[in-house]
Amino acid sequence: MFLKPIAVFLFLLVSLSACSSEADIGEPYDFSAVSKAWKQRADKIAANSQSPIGTNVNSPVDWTTSYPFVDIFRVSRPFFAENGAEVEFDENGWVSRFNDRGSISSPMFWDIPVHMMPRGDYVVRWDGEGEMQYDCAKVRRQEKSRAVIHLGGSGCGLYLKIKSSNDKNPIRNIRITMPGGICEGNPFEQVAGANDCGGRQYLSFEDHAKEIVFNPAFLSFLKDFSVLRFMDAGDTNGSEIVSWNQRPTLDEQTWQDRGFPVEIIVKLGNILQRDIWVTLPHKADDDFVRRYAEYVKTHLDPNLKVFIEYSNEVWNGMFAQNRYAREQGAARKLDDNIYHAGWRYYSERSVEIFRIWEQVFGGADRLVRVMGSQAADPWMSNLLLSHKDAWKHVDALAVAAYFGINMDQEGAPELRSLSVPQLFDFVIKVEMPRLLVALKKNREAAEKYAIPLIAYEGGQHLVGVGEDVNDPKIKALFTDANRDPGMKQLYAELYRGWKHIGGTLFVHYAAPSLYSKWGSWGIKEYLYEPRSEAPKYDATLEFIEKNPRWW
Numbered sequence: 298m299f300l301k302p303i304a305v306f307l308f309l310l311v312s313l314s315a316c317s318s319e320a321d322i323g324e325p326y327d328f329s330a331v332s333k334a335w336k337q338r339a340d341k342i343a344a345n346s347q348s349p350i351g352t353n354v355n356s357p358v359d360w361t362t363s364y365p366f367v368d369i370f371r372v373s374r375p376f377f378a379e380n381g382a383e384v385e386f387d388e389n390g391w392v393s394r395f396n397d398r399g400s401i402s403s404p405m406f407w408d409i410p411v412h413m414m415p416r417g418d419y420v421v422r423w424d425g426e427g428e429m430q431y432d433c434a435k436v437r438r439q440e441k442s443r444a445v446i447h448l449g450g451s452g453c454g455l456y457l458k459i460k461s462s463n464d465k466n467p468i469r470n471i472r473i474t475m476p477g478g479i480c481e482g483n484p485f486e487q488v489a490g491a492n493d494c495g496g497r498q499y500l501s502f503e504d505h506a507k508e509i510v511f512n513p514a515f516l517s518f519l520k521d522f523s524v525l526r527f528m529d530a531g532d533t534n535g536s537e538i539v540s541w542n543q544r545p546t547l548d549e550q551t552w553q554d555r556g557f558p559v560e561i562i563v564k565l566g567n568i569l570q571r572d573i574w575v576t577l578p579h580k581a582d583d584d585f586v587r588r589y590a591e592y593v594k595t596h597l598d599p600n601l602k603v604f605i606e607y608s609n610e611v612w613n614g615m616f617a618q619n620r621y622a623r624e625q626g627a628a629r630k631l632d633d634n635i636y637h638a639g640w641r642y643y644s645e646r647s648v649e650i651f652r653i654w655e656q657v658f659g660g661a662d663r664l665v666r667v668m669g670s671q672a673a674d675p676w677m678s679n680l681l682l683s684h685k686d687a688w689k690h691v692d693a694l695a696v697a698a699y700f701g702i703n704m705d706q707e708g709a710p711e712l713r714s715l716s717v718p719q720l721f722d723f724v725i726k727v728e729m730p731r732l733l734v735a736l737k738k739n740r741e742a743a744e745k746y747a748i749p750l751i752a753y754e755g756g757q758h759l760v761g762v763g764e765d766v767n768d769p770k771i772k773a774l775f776t777d778a779n780r781d782p783g784m785k786q787l788y789a790e791l792y793r794g795w796k797h798i799g800g801t802l803f804v805h806y807a808a809p810s811l812y813s814k815w816g817s818w819g820i821k822e823y824l825y826e827p828r829s830e831a832p833k834y835d836a837t838l839e840f841i842e843k844n845p846r847w848w
Contacts, residue, residue, distance in 0.1 A: 307413075326740070326799030328848055334747035338692045339848045341602060341748060342802050343523035345572060347797075347845040350837055351524030351804035352820070353754060354533065354565075357552040359407045362823035364415055365515045365807045369503040370473045373403045373457070373551045384781075390550030391469040393626065395462040400430070403551070405473070406454025409811065413823035414448025415514075417476035420503040424470040427462035431455060441814035452795045463845065468615040471550075471637050479513060484568055485520070487513040493739065511566060514824055518808070519569055521841060524604065526574035526753065526804050532556030533609045536578035541588045559589060563596045572665070573597065574604035574753075574804070576649060579611065579618035586650050590657040599663070606667040606695070606753070607650050611643040612677060640677060642695040644668065644684040651690045653687035665692045669753055672696040675738040679745070688746035696739050698755030698803065700729050705743055713770045717778050720759075729790060737798040750799065757787065772814045779817035781832065788836035790843070801848045805837060 322809075330415035331339070343351065357372040366372065376392070378384050387393045392401055406414055418437055421429070421444040433453040437445040448455055455473070458637030462468045477487050480494035491499035501510060519525065532555055538544060545555035552558070557565075559575075564635070565572040575593075577586060593603050608618045619639060620689045626638030628707040631645070651666045658664060668691045670678040678696070683689040702724060703708065710723055740750040759775040761768060778784060795803055809826070810819035828835050 299340045310795075312441070321730050322737050322794065324374040325797050328799070332747050333750060335744070338747065339749045339801055340636075341662075341692055342751065342848070343572065343846060345570060345601060346523035348523040348790075348841050349540055349801070349803060349844055349846045350519060350841050351526060351574070351802055352519065352522040353402055353516050353526045353804060353807040354519075354530040354557075354843055355810055355819075356529040357555075359404050359553060360409060360414055360811060362409060362811055362819070363515060363518075364824045365511050366506075367475045367512055368406050368472050368506040369419070369455075369475065370403075370471050371552055373405045373473075374407070374553055375551055376401050376403050376459075378394075378402075378511065379458075384548075386626075387469075389546070389548045392459060394464050394466045395459065397461045398526070400458035400460055402456065402458045404456050405456065407456075409454055409823075411447065411449060411760075411826070413454050413811075414449045414454065414564065415475065415512075415825065416417075416447075417477065418445050418447050420445055420472075420474050422472045422474075423468050424454070424502070426466045427468040429462040429769050430458040430460050432458065441537060465549045466806045469712065472503075472506055474506050476502070476673060477510065478502045478505065479509060482511065484511065485513050485517050487630065487760075509526040510561065511568065512824075516569060518708065518824060519565075519571070521838060522571065524572045524574055524802060524848070525566060526576070526604070527562050528574075528576045528606075528609045528753075529807065530557045531562070531576055533576040533578065536608075537580065539580045539582055541585045544585070544589075554645040559592050560596075563593060566601055567596075567598050570598065570601065572602045572604060574665075574667070576606045576609045579621050579712070580607035583649075583653060583698065586653045587657060592656045594657050603654075604664055604665040604667055604693075605651060605654055606669055607643065607647040609753075610669065612640060612669075612671050612674075637680065640680055641684050642685045645762065648685070648687050648690045655690075658701070661690075666690055667693050667695050667751070667753070669695045669799070671741065672698065672732070672735050672739060675735070675742045678739050678742040681750065682743070682746050687818065688748060691748055692744070693751045693802075694739065694743035694748050695751045695753040696736065697806075698732065698736055698752040698791065698795060698800070699758035700724055700732050700756075701758035701760070702728060712765070712774060713768070715774060717781050720774060720778055721783050724787060729794065730788070731789075733798055736800060740799040744799075751802040751804070752800060753804055755791070755795075755803055755815070756805050756820070757784065761814060766814050776812050776817055777827055779812060779833070780822075783832070785832035785836040785839075786835050789840065792836070792840040796844065796847060 346808040359374045379402050382399035384394040385394040431446045433451045434446040434455050477489045481498040545558045611618045611622045623635050623639035624643045626642030632638040654663050668681050740844040743750045761771045765771050807818050809824045820834045
């Protein structure tokens with residue numbers, strides 16, 4: 298079946314009205330009839346914004362297209378030795394000894410299409426003595442401890458190499474800053490120079506990167522969302538952090554493979570005046586939890602709230618935190634069933650963490666204490682909330698609201714033969730209704746304890762599984778679907794259905810990122826992509842504009 302774009306649009310509209318009908322998921326949830334206890338908890342959720350949608354902030358990686366920082370070296374790849382180089386690094390990842398053979402290398406903006414890159418003349422500055430090389434970039438000017446290089450003219454970004462370094466004064470504290478700067482008091486607009494500031498002080502990125510920190514375009518993107526979740530940005534999954542001295546810090550060479558320091562998370566929330574959502578490492582000890590809470594209490598604007606979640610998807614067997622929880626649950630003899638023991642441990646440890654935050658904050662008024670569950674298993678949701686009366690310390694039950702295509706399901710179509718319209722048809726008629734029914738059951742499970750339902754992640758989930766990951770036809774199908782204008786209607790139906798079944802805050806997954814065989818997770822493919830070319834982003838903004846916070 299082949300349908301032209303306009304036909305796809307009409308086809309979707311008809312199908313959407315026919316699928317998740319009121320007969321499937323009941324009447325719209327009556328938010329005016331909620332209990333006082335439910336309302337008290339819900340009033341804490343996104344109270345500083347009228348937007349019902351939050352966003353997951355992406356990992357600081359060298360291939361990111363979110364471009365979060367004005368100093369792009371913050372997302373460089375950790376240094377590695379090449380071609381006979383022998384090197385030692387200090388505790389922050391900077392060079393301390395180098396035999397001056399081969400190179401010490403670090404890519405940035407790697408494998409990003411030219412049209413997606415923020416092009417221009419970037420300034421490189423560093424401390425110490427030595428020689429650096431800038432593969433894939435054009436050198437405009439070279440000085441003793443400063444260079445100007447042009448990025449965006451090639452398809453490989455920047456491949457920085459340290460070719461030599463004085464061991465008595467090694468190259469360190471490298472900064473690579475975007476062109477231009479901001480006018481004082483307006484961090485949301487990038488300007489070329491002082492002439493654009495109309496008498497206000499001009500702050501160049503080169504001289505003020507440490508205090509400015511964030512790319513103005515990144516801030517402008519985030520301002521439409523009410524809550525910022527730092528699961529990926531905090532490098533949560535599989536974290537090995539136990540103690541406070543293992544946390545990422547401001548002085549490290551890069552935050553890739555480490556995550557945003559808490560100082561950066563809090564600063565971002567303060568600038569945007571948006572609540573922050575932190576996901577704490579699954580092995581973190583009580584001292585780490587307390588110190589983290591103390592920093593947030595001291596530095597986060599008192600008008601803002603903090604969502605607290607113990608790790609991420611601890612129920613999910615693909616993550617190290619699930620294995621850890623099962624081991625801990627078995628050690629505490631919480632259940633004869635090893636999986637249930639893990640779930641009970643997650644519930645128990647979550648409450649232990651919540652209590653620490655309550656002590657630090659002098660109560661729970663500024664806290665949104667999140668219990669995460671699996672959307673497909675409302676029974677699990679009930680177990681997590683009921684275990685040792687955990688619900689008394691919980692403000693929200695969180696599940697993932699993803700639609701996709703279940704290839705193991707009986708009657709599922711053969712993906713390799715599908716067109717994009719056929720894929721949409723299956724999702725709308727089969728997968729979306731199933732999702733909304735499951736979400737409603739989770740809302741009902743939470744409501745028994747007067748707790749609101751929120752989505753910690755959500756959106757499309759079109760990605761190959763197992764060997765299908767490497768199938769070019771499946772990759773092309775899913776990528777094309779994410780770029781197709783019809784995807785806007787799927788997102789519109791998802792958000793409409795979420796509100797219909799009684800959901801509150803919806804934190805979409807995720808900020809701009811490249812599409813690949815591993816999934817097309819970005820709400821846009823790159824930060825600067827126009828709204829008119831990004832159907833998922835357009836649908837999300839349109840829903841926000843037409844549906845101010847309803848709870």
